[in-house]
Amino acid sequence: MNKFRIGLIGLGGMAQEHIRWMNEENMYQFVAVSDVNGEAVARVGDQLGIEDSKRYADFHHLIEDPDVDAVISITPNNVHADIISACLQAGKPFLAEKPFTRVFEEAVPLLEQYERQPVPAMIGFTYRYTPAFRYARELVRTGKLGTIRHFSIQYLQGFGVPSEQVPYMWRYNKAITGTGTLGDLGSHMIDMARFLFGEFEEITAQLHTIIPERRDPVTGAMAQIEVDDFASFQARMTGDIMGVFQTSRNAFGSGNQHEVSIYGDFGTAHASTLDPDRLIWIREEEPGQLSRTTMEVPEHCKVKQYADFAAVLRGAPADGVPGFMDGYRNQEVLDAVIRASEARAAVELPN
Known part of the structure; x- marks a missing residue:
């Protein structure tokens, strides 16, 4: 079975937990990483064997990468809305951390965008x-x-x-x-x-x-x-x-x-x-x-979260998926x- 090619945004401490959870499922392959911290990009890029051309400072470039099947976003709250919006714009499936956005005012235009162009998505209510x-x-x-x-x-x-x-x-x-x-x-x-x-x-x-x-x-x-x-x-x-x-x-x-x-x-x-x-x-x-x-x-x-996310990516989400x-x-x-x-x-x- 072909693995889903993952682009990982946000390489802080919680990213290591998500990496471990994904590796346990043996359904995912990491192909790109992004973070504003260059040291973190280098360190996690080396850890995951990511080629240099797939190590991004700007998350938009990762989301637009045609080799990325789905995006995992593990970032502080102030960029949640921008990342979700970019995924919707690109038609790219994603799993984003909670809370959904920083404030509710950021959530309203995302709903309008999603209703125009829905994509498979999961929010990290683990x-x-x-x-x-x-x-x-x-x-x-x-x-x-x-x-x-x-x-x-x-x-x-x-x-x-x-x-x-x-x-x-x-x-x-x-x-x-x-x-x-x-x-x-x-x-x-x-x-x-x-x-x-x-x-x-x-x-x-x-x-x-x-x-x-x-x-x-x-x-x-x-x-x-x-x-x-x-x-x-x-x-x-x-x-x-x-x-x-x-x-x-x-x-x-x-x-x-x-x-x-x-x-x-x-x-x-x-x-x-x-x-x-x-x-x-x-x-x-x-x-x-x-x-x-x-x-x-x-x-x-x-049930494991990343088993359910794989089902989301296959177009057959299970009951209770957030x-x-x-x-x-x-x-x-x-x-x-x-x-x-x-x-x-x-x-x-x-x-």
């Missing part, structure tokens, strides 16, 4: 591929939990706690990132809610900056933080399912703790990245007798969270 979350979705969709009444989702990291003395970086620069933990971690929570339950209808929210300044490693001075590092919001979803969300980079002791609790009439399910191959299921097996069982996730729920519209809807909800926080009022989402 937690759809956590087996426990996929099993939770199966329990919801098959009615094993009964009618879903409410849920909670949290995504906690200890990345930014004061004792870590994390310096000022692009993730704290509003001009580059748009939002802080909301767009970085909160976008995953929003996607998980949509993946499990459907669309958002109404939101109330509060955004906060716990650590107001951090030391700039370039100047040595303290830099003001203009983006959130804590976000909480409540939502009413399709079918009057109520949800509570929180995310923080200042949760001491949390490494990468993304989890969901789902409450239905017949049972409760808990799933977490801390135990990705198991799910806790609470249900009534006998009248008045509750059973709390840690379930092993079945093999059919262990596509272009999932990215757009996600950005729409992020914008509603911001507006709800600023207005201190409920914000309704478009139907």
Whole structure:
């Protein structure tokens, strides 16, 4: 079987994870790389055996390269929209990192462009591929939990706690990132809610900056933080399912703790990245007798993101693939969270 020829844009730390994931599938061949950092281009180009003529400083040249079948974009938020737009213009399939764009205003013209000329696409909501979350979705969709009444989702990291003395970086620069933990971690929570339950209808929210300044490693001075590092919001979803969300980079002791609790009439399910191959299921097996069982996730729920991306490229996307519209809807909800926080009022989402 011929492998898909990949052009990789953005060669920072996360690029190595994507390279590893693609290599595990044995369906991809790297043929071009691009980054504004020349040292990174040289280093990763050597690592992947990319010829010199396919090492680009300008991502437009990579996207236009006829030897590139599909583009993988692993970049900071401020270039997401430009890269997606260039892929749409060139008719080039792509996988782009989340959040979809830096701000919602950048997403609107992309939707117009996509409606004129759609291309196969995936947005990097990787937690759809956590087996426990996929099993939770199966329990919801098959009615094993009964009618879903409410849920909670949290995504906690200890990345930014004061004792870590994390310096000022692009993730704290509003001009580059748009939002802080909301767009970085909160976008995953929003996607998980949509993946499990459907669309958002109404939101109330509060955004906060716990650590107001951090030391700039370039100047040595303290830099003001203009983006959130804590976000909480409540939502009413399709079918009057109520949800509570929180995310923080200042949760001491949390490494990468993304989890969901789902409450239905017949049972409760808990799933977490801390135990990705198991799910806790609470249900009534006998009248008045509750059973709390840690379930092993079945093999059919262990799907890999890049196996699904290959199916997208073949023109046969699987159910639940996070596509272009999932990215757009996600950005729409992020914008509603911001507006709800600023207005201190409920914000309704478009139907």
